[in-house]
Structure formats: structure tokens, C-alpha cells
Amino acid sequence: MTTYRKPVSNTWWLESKPYFLFVIREFTSLFVAGYCLFLLLFIAKAGDSQEAYATLILSLKSPTSMVFHLISFTFILYHAITWFNLTPKIMVFHLGEERIPNALIAGAVYLSWGVVSLIISWLILGS
Amino acid sequence: MATRRTCLWKRGVKVSETFEMEIFRYYPDKDNEPFIKSYEVPFRDDWVVLDAINYIKDEIDGTLSYRWSCRMGVCGSCGMMVNSVPKLTCSAFLKDYPSRKIRVEPLQGFPVERDLIFDMDDFMNKLTEVKPYLLRKEGEEKPLEEGEYLQSPAELAHYKQYTLCINCMLCYAACPIYALDSNFVGPAAIALAQRYNLDSRDQGRNQRQEVIASHEGIWECTFVGECSVVCPKDVDPAAAIQRAKVSSTLDWFKEKMIPRSKG
Amino acid sequence: MSKSNEPVLWFLFSAGGMISAMVFPILLIITGVILPFELAGEVTFERIHNAVKNPVVKLVLFFVIALPFFHWAHRFRFTLIDIGLKPISFLVSLLCYGGAITGTIVAAFILWKI
Ligand code: SF4
Ligand code: FES
Numbered sequence: 001m002t003t004y005r006k007p008v009s010n011t012w013w014l015e016s017k018p019y020f021l022f023v024i025r026e027f028t029s030l031f032v033a034g035y036c037l038f039l040l041l042f043i044a045k046a047g048d049s050q051e052a053y054a055t056l057i058l059s060l061k062s063p064t065s066m067v068f069h070l071i072s073f074t075f076i077l078y079h080a081i082t083w084f085n086l087t088p089k090i091m092v093f094h095l096g097e098e099r100i101p102n103a104l105i106a107g108a109v110y111l112s113w114g115v116v117s118l119i120i121s122w123l124i125l126g127s
Numbered sequence: 128m129a130t131r132r133t134c135l136w137k138r139g140v141k142v143s144e145t146f147e148m149e150i151f152r153y154y155p156d157k158d159n160e161p162f163i164k165s166y167e168v169p170f171r172d173d174w175v176v177l178d179a180i181n182y183i184k185d186e187i188d189g190t191l192s193y194r195w196s197c198r199m200g201v202c203g204s205c206g207m208m209v210n211s212v213p214k215l216t217c218s219a220f221l222k223d224y225p226s227r228k229i230r231v232e233p234l235q236g237f238p239v240e241r242d243l244i245f246d247m248d249d250f251m252n253k254l255t256e257v258k259p260y261l262l263r264k265e266g267e268e269k270p271l272e273e274g275e276y277l278q279s280p281a282e283l284a285h286y287k288q289y290t291l292c293i294n295c296m297l298c299y300a301a302c303p304i305y306a307l308d309s310n311f312v313g314p315a316a317i318a319l320a321q322r323y324n325l326d327s328r329d330q331g332r333n334q335r336q337e338v339i340a341s342h343e344g345i346w347e348c349t350f351v352g353e354c355s356v357v358c359p360k361d362v363d364p365a366a367a368i369q370r371a372k373v374s375s376t377l378d379w380f381k382e383k384m385i386p387r388s389k390g
Numbered sequence: 391m392s393k394s395n396e397p398v399l400w401f402l403f404s405a406g407g408m409i410s411a412m413v414f415p416i417l418l419i420i421t422g423v424i425l426p427f428e429l430a431g432e433v434t435f436e437r438i439h440n441a442v443k444n445p446v447v448k449l450v451l452f453f454v455i456a457l458p459f460f461h462w463a464h465r466f467r468f469t470l471i472d473i474g475l476k477p478i479s480f481l482v483s484l485l486c487y488g489g490a491i492t493g494t495i496v497a498a499f500i501l502w503k504i
Binding site (some may be wrong): 002003005013022023026029030032033036037038040043044046047048053054055058060061065066069070072073076077079080083086106110111116117118120121123124125126 | 391397398399406407408410411412413414415416417418419420421422424425426430431434435437438439441451454455458460461462463466467468469472474485489493496497500501503504
């Protein structure tokens with residue numbers, strides 16, 4: 001029997017909002033990798049010498065660095081929020097007949113995010 | 128049932144407002160290409176999209192072909208794209224489309240046979256591929272006289288959600304991965320496999336893993352998540368797939384890291 | 391159909407996704423504004439220098455960088471495949487995971503040297 005199959009264009013992800021948001025979520029990975037590279041640079045300078053480190057810190061005040069950080073932060077924050085929101089879907093626990101509500105698990109994840117952030121700030125910046 | 132419903136719009140209900148239905152038409156023996164045809168139907172507050180389509184078939188154009196049966200969201204046969212979103216047309220109300228105009232197309236991702244009817248053989252094959260029935264290990268099958276396998280309500284709770292699927296295929300229509308590659312086993316079939324994998328009476332997970340843990344099984348899924356959004360029964364197939372990824376990953380580490388011990 | 395080796399890649403993707411979601415936002419705030427503008431008072435070079443020389447810190451940093459590289463590789467590979475590069479999926483995989491492996495080696499090298 002002859003049938004008709006609608007072709008899928010390579011721009012399918014521009015055709016609906018949920019698909020578009022999905023592709024944005026996937027593209028956040030680029031900024032994750034970008035920040036990994038920055039961290040490597042930072043570590044190399046911090047491990048090198050006082051001058052190298054001071055030059056780096058100075059360059060962090062430049063507009064280029066500000067824009068890089070701002071854009072990376074936006075996308076990585078989107079990554080973090082979508083990631084945490086999907087976590088309860090994967091972690092399913094039952095207590096007898098009741099399933100532990102998604103909101104409770106998500107809450108625990110967000111709480112640990114806050115705690116981790118505090119610990120990191122304290123470790124790096126001191127009291 | 129059908130007769131009583133046909134009477135509704137003939138009972139002298141005053142119809143002053145109309146609703147525009149753009150319908151995907153395709154008749155392979157006559158047309159080379161599908162086309163969109165527009166119909167004007169009366170607007171009624173209590174009508175669902177399926178009512179409007181039935182009106183077209185009964186009153187305007189009897190050649191229109193489509194599937195439906197229960198008219199109450201349980202048979203799963205009336206799925207169509209309404210304004211590019213997969214919907215059960217018997218549960219989508221006209222009044223929720225305030226622009227008074229919708230476009231109705233066959234579910235996306237499947238080959239269209241005629242008008243709104245598509246070929247579901249692929250889906251049916253996938254359902255059987257995952258062996259959706261209780262499997263027991265060799266020698267562990269209870270003889271019939273010993274009665275049924277017992278299960279506690281807590282054990283039932285682990286998979287109950289996945290039993291609610293009505294095979295409406297909306298989740299496939301929402302899945303861009305399936306549209307791009309129909310080899311992908313897809314949401315409902317994987318959720319169905321999980322329904323049996325998580326059933327305390329079942330021992331067939333290893334057999335199902337041959338399909339589920341293959342590349343075309345769960346690993347093609349990139350967690351777009353739209354399957355769960357459109358599902359009318361809250362089966363949450365996207366979560367079923369991710370959970371299968373977790374357990375298959377644990378399997379993988381067990382298989383690679385721990386020397387095989389015959390058990 | 392045969393069982394796929396995808397699990398190991400998915401595991402690295404998930405671990406890297408979790409790590410980057412948990413620690414990258416706060417690190418971005420620290421390197422983006424707090425350190426350059428001394429919002430938390432002066433953080434001395436010695437403090438940072440000694441920290442990155444500490445073997446335990448080095449080990450942690452290694453995972454904090456290497457795993458997110460694999461997170462990127464896996465996710466980006468599928469993004470490219472989904473938006474139309476399926477015909478060259480092998481090349482895409484090669485570039486993505488190759489990139490992550492290179493990044494991991496560079497990270498190990500930098501941490502080793504300091
Ligand atoms: S999982 Fe939901 S959307 Fe998919 S076939 Fe079953 S009921 Fe329909
Ligand atoms: S007609 Fe049965 S689900 Fe709509």
C-alpha cells in the first residue's frame with residue numbers, strides 16, 4: 001500500500017517551543033565545556049607564579065571576561081535548574097504503597113545545591 | 128450510541144456560531160500529495176474535536192476517514208495532531224481553541240494510509256518485541272493447581288502507573304527522536320517493558336533487556352520529555368526510560384567489573 | 391539487537407552533569423565577580439596557590455573538570471545527531487569523545503605539573 005510520510009526537516013526544533021527549549025538545554029553543554037577550559041587556565045596560572053595570577057585576576061575585570069562569565073552563567077544556571085528538576089523522575093522511592101513525592105526529592109536536591117555552594121565559597125574565600 | 132449523537136445537531140439547537148476545521152486529506156489512489164481542506168462546522172460549547180469531525184463525516188463529506196471508538200478517552204484510537212500537538216480528539220474541547228479554528232492532521236511520525244488514518248504496524252510490533260506478559264525463569268513456573276502468584280499492594284504500587292497506558296501513540300507522535308528514526312523502540316513500548324520488569328511476579332527482565340538495552344532501545348532517547356507531557360494517562364514514559372537507563376547502567380558495570388559467576 | 395556499551399558514556403555524562411550543575415554556578419560567581427572585584431575581601435595568591443598544590447584538591451579538581459568534559463561530549467554528540475548530523479554520527483562521536491579525552495589529558499598534565 002502506498003503511504004505518505006511527512007519528511008522531518010533539520011529545523012524541527014525551531015517549530016515548537018518545547019523542542020526549542022530542549023535544544024537550548026542540550027546546547028548548555030557547550031558552556032559547560034567552555035568553563036572547564038577556563039578553570040584549566042585559572043588553575044595553571046594559580047599554580048604558576050604571583051605575577052601570572054595577578055595578571056589573570058586583572059584580566060577578569062575586562063569586559064570580555066564579564067561577558068564570558070555572564071553568558072556562561074545564564075546557560076549553566078539553565079542547565080542546573082533543568083537538571084535538578086528532572087532528577088526526581090529518575091530517583092523513584094516507595095515507602096510502602098506511597099511514592100515519595102517528587103517535590104520532596106527536588107527539595108532535597110536544591111537544598112544540597114545550596115549547601116554545596118556555601119561550602120565551596122567558604123573553602124575558597126575563607127571566613 | 129452513534130445514532131443518538133448524530134441527532135444532537137439536528138434537534139433544532141440554535142447554531143449561530145461556527146468553527147473552522149482544517150483537515151489533512153490524503154487518498155493515495157487519487158492524490159499524489161496530501162492537502163488541507165477547510166470545513167465549517169457549528170460551534171457548540173460541549174463539543175470536542177471528534178464531534179466536529181463526526182459532523183463533517185455525517186453532514187458534509189462522507190469520504191473523510193479516521194479512527195475512533197469509545198469517545199471517552201479509554202480506547203486510545205482517536206489520537207490526532209490538533210494544531211501540531213498530539214491529542215485525544217474525544218477529550219479536546221472546541222471551546223479551548225478561542226481562535227475558532229484548528230488544523231487536524233494524522234499523528235506525526237507514522238506513515239499515513241488515508242486521511243487521518245496511519246499505519247500502526249510498527250508500534251504493534253514494538254509492543255510484542257518487549258514481551259509484555261509475565262515471564263518466569265525455567266522451572267519456576269507454578270503449576271496451575273497451585274493458584275496465582277501473590278502480590279502485596281506495595282509491590283503493585285511499583286509498576287501500577289505503567290499499566291494505565293491505553294496505546295494511543297500520542298507519545299510517539301510527540302517524540303522527535305522517533306520521527307527521525309523509527310527504529311527507536313519508543314516511549315510506550317519501553318514503559319510497557321518497565322511495567323513487567325518492575326512486577327514482583329515477573330522474572331523476564333533479562334529477556335527484555337535484549338531489546339531495551341540495545342542502541343535502538345533506551346539509548347537513543349535524549350530525554351526530550353514531551354512524551355510524558357502529552358500522555359493522557361500520566362504514564363510518564365520519559366521517566367520509565369530514564370529509570371531503565373539507570374538499571375541498565377548498573378547491569379553494565381556488574382557485567383564488566385564482576386567476573387561472571389554462574390548463578 | 392545487541393546490548394550497547396552506551397551505559398559507560400551515559401554514566402560519565404550523568405556524573406559530569408551533576409557535578410557541573412552543583413558546582414559551576416557558584417564557581418562562576420566567584421571567578422566572575424567575587425575574586426576580580428574583591429567582594430569578599432582580599433583573597434591572597436598564597437591561599438589559592440597552596441590550595442591548588444594540595445594533592446587532595448588536585449584530585450577533586452581533576453574530577454570536577456574531566457567529568458563535565460564528558461558531560462559535554464555525550465550531550466553535544468546527541469544534539470548534533472538530533473539536529474541532522476546523523477549521517478556522519480561516527481565522525482561526530484569521534485570529535486566529541488576525542489575532545490573530552492584530550493581535555494582530560496590536558497587537565498591531568500596541568501595538575502601534575504604544578
Ligand atoms: S504512554 Fe501515554 S501517550 Fe503513550 S501510548 Fe500510553 S497512554 Fe498513550
Ligand atoms: S475515542 Fe476512544 S480514546 Fe478517544
